[in-house]
Amino acid sequence: MLALKRILRYVQGTPHYGLHFYPSHIEKLVSYTDVDWGGCLDTRRSTFGYCVFLGDNFISWSSKRHPTLSRSSVEAEYR
DSSP states (O other): HHHHHHHHHHHOTTTTTOOOOOSSSSOOOOEEEEEEETTTTTTOEEEEEEEEEETEEEEEEEEEEEOOSSHHHHHHHHH
């Protein structure tokens, strides 16, 4: 809950911030993903995240905690 409050205070104080798109000669869509197996010390659940770039422009991201427990890092990445 404290992390959520901190994020909301940040967003409230920075309404003029945003994603900036610049001309780029690179036309590739590139995505990066990662999993932190058992990273949450409270629940031992894995966290999954990804980000997507179109050329040099950052266009999307997400991060969430897996709803189920994984017994290994391979199983966490599979899910």
